[in-house]
Amino acid sequence: MAISTKPPSGMRDFLPAELARRRYVIETIQQTYEKYGFVPVETPSIENLSTLLGKYGDEGDQLLFRILHRRDKLARALETPEVGEKDLADLGLRYDLTVPLARLIANNPELPKFFKRYQIQPVWRADRPGRGRFREFWQCDVDITGSKSLIAEAEVCSAVSEVLLNLGFSNFEIHLNHRQLLKCLIKAAGIALENEALTLVAVDKLDKIGIEGVEKELEQRGISAAQSRALLELIQRPCGLDEAGELQRLKQALSDNSEAITAIAQLETLTSLLDSSKAAGHYCIDASLARGLGYYTGPIFEIRSSDFSGSLGGGGRYDGLIGMFKGSEIPAVGFSIGFERLLLVLEEKGLFGQISCGPDIVICHFDDVADSAVIEAANSLRQHGVKVEIYPETPKLGKQIAYAESIGATWVAIMGASEAAEKVLSLKHLVSGEQHKLNYTDTAARILNN
């Protein structure tokens, strides 16, 4: 049997044309984030398992790619009686960029009090691949540590909104909710706090499976019909209610709960800040938004679009996470763009213009020219900033030109003994067919002005 030439399931090779698009999007993201004062960091692909475990909830722990002990340690581990999963691995591939950031913050106390970092790197999850879903995929995170101000929330929401708008994509809404508010809603419905996690999972599907679907799922998980109905009553937004009205409604429903009132007041402040930001007109209050990750403590966000079923990104406040790595707590808030899904949507909506990759020009030549002269000509063009490929052999000219066209070059230079003697190139435009003899400098100028 031949060895499979496919990358592992859920992982991909990127060919030049696709990579050019990916880089274009990444560049836009970087430029936008930097306008907000975010600075880049990178962290290792691999983290200690102890860093990763217990931060994402049970589901997250299941999806961690673990790395086996090496050499003798593995052999020893395998010999221990009743060896379990935990004994075999000590490292894992990072699951997101937030937990590594928390570790990095705890490990570098000299960083600025308000550290605004962005990070664009791959993460790994041992998930089953599907549409817009991979085992290796990139995330583009912005986070602000050190501040409890809602300006931090507003800034990250504004930054990701601006990224999407700069890429020409405006069909999105940032759904907003608050972890404390959710907790209070569940309590108000009479559901035990120990059932919070499973309740949230069911509630989060409201817009997907509908009211009956959620009721059914809650019932299956042992929540009484009266409780689930009470919860849905609270969470469901009446038709025609605007953002302020929805917040007002929640405030009235939970008026006896000071914790809930505080959370709602934060959302009120946040929405007013967002109205002055790039996220204006691109957010909504969604009391059913839950988000799976365990570490969120305050406002939570998620990017939704009718162009993609699922989330295009998400984030929130996590004031306790850094404290898990450090004695003292440091508040933080972040937002992550799901790069692969964004790319998918941009592609489907035709929002990529012409993104070129490959050389501007291929130098075709004959065997009556010294190879060294060809290299000299190529380097002369390159010095002017032209992307040049030399056809490495000397078959008949037609083949050389056909090749240049096949790789997407718009120009060819033809170089024979006569051109070499005059130090010129016969520059041919492959679309118009026009051809002129020009010296190297004029050739470069002509290509770059095109």
Add this chain to the structure above:
RNA sequence: GACGAAGUAGCACAAUGGUAGUGCACAAGAUUGUGGAUCUUGUGGUUGCGGGUUCGAGCCCCGUCUUCGUCCCCA
């Protein structure tokens, strides 16, 4: 992890249980310093893998692997 569909040439797809084809792509050629169009010719497949039924299997049956959907969950 659950369910469904599909695996045939590099790619896209055909083939009432009876000799595996078509298009695109690729290669060569139509007076050797000019590509795209047309034409001619040609290369290319143990039909995903392993069993079974049959005189005979790409087709039917079982298993297996892979891929793609939907669910679950997520970015």
